[in-house]
Amino acid sequence: MCSILAEFARGNILPDEVPVPRTPAYNAAMQALLACEEELLTRLPDGGAQWLEQYARARQAVSDAWDINRFVTGYRLGVLMTTEVFSGREQLEGA
Secondary structure, eight states, rough: OOHHHHHHHHHOOOOOOOOOOOOOOHHHHHHHHHHHHHHHHHHHHHHHHHHHHHHHHHHHHHHHHHHHHHHHHHHHHHHHHHHHHHHHHHHHHTT
């Protein structure tokens, strides 16, 4: 069983869906991304699209692992900081 923090970081526990704001900058970046992807796929030799898809999935898996670890570590740090605020620094140094 995964920790609650890891599941939260994966997006499996959501207090509410929060969509990405569709700002002009976001829309421009998305259009540029789609145009680059389309151009790349047209330039790849036969079988290249499959290879690129495998690469993208592997890259996403590595990125997800890093993101989850960074989130969990950051959340724990935040809880420790909150604990220090409520208990006082002197109490934590003796532990």
